[in-house]
Amino acid sequence: MPSPYSQEFDETYFLSLMTNEKWSVKAFLATDQRIPGLGNGTLQDILFRAKINPKCKMASLTEEDKHRLFVSIKHVLAEIRDNGGRDTEKDLFGEAGQYQTILSQKTFKNPCPVCGGEIVKQAYLGGSIYYCIHCQPLE
Ligand SMILES: [Zn+2]
Numbered sequence: 650m651p652s653p654y655s656q657e658f659d660e661t662y663f664l665s666l667m668t669n670e671k672w673s674v675k676a677f678l679a680t681d682q683r684i685p686g687l688g689n690g691t692l693q694d695i696l697f698r699a700k701i702n703p704k705c706k707m708a709s710l711t712e713e714d715k716h717r718l719f720v721s722i723k724h725v726l727a728e729i730r731d732n733g734g735r736d737t738e739k740d741l742f743g744e745a746g747q748y749q750t751i752l753s754q755k756t757f758k759n760p761c762p763v764c765g766g767e768i769v770k771q772a773y774l775g776g777s778i779y780y781c782i783h784c785q786p787l788e
Contacts, residue, residue: 650681650683650685650778652666652685652686653684653685653686653687653722653725653726654686654730655724656775658688658723660716660719660743663715663719663722664715664719666681666683666684667707667715668706669704670706671708672706672707672708672710673703673704673705673706673774674696674701674702674703674704674705674706674710674718675689675692675696675703675704675773675774675778676774677707678692678695678722679691679692679776680712680774680775684722686726687722687726689775689776689777689778690737690738690750690753691725691726691729691735692758693750693751693752693753693778693779693780694750694751694752694753694774695718695721695722695725695726696718696721696780696785697751697752697779697780697781697784697785698721698724698725698751699714699717699718699720699721699737700717700784700785701717701718701784701785702713702729702780702785702786702787702788703773703778703780704773704778704787705787705788709788714735717783731748732746732747732748732749733746733747733748734746734747734748735748735750735753736748736749736750736753736755737750737753737754737755752768752779752780752781753779754777756768756779757770757779761781761783761784763781763784763785764781764783766781766782766783766784767781767782768780769781769782
């Protein structure tokens, strides 16, 4: 399984992972270890930047949505790596990462940084999800 940081993890490969239209986007991205290193915490900012709701069904994504999702995965994972991890997690030495999470347990009480709307927190598929109902509508 190619790491999402690798060259082999390109858009063609990414699209080939979408084998079940009934999955929700969260089920696709963050369960069954389909994408190594992409977990529930990382998922939130990826979907926020891609403007996709975590409960959205894969079948409802347009080609453009899928492209934005791919670009967002590459972008967010690179930023987290370059900043030594997320500010919500600590490394082996107890130091928090420098990547400032957009949506997390640290930030969800703040308004959406794009539209100023309310961020929703819900339990979904074994972990909390955070999303903006305006920027990430559930179609
Ligand atoms: Zn918003």
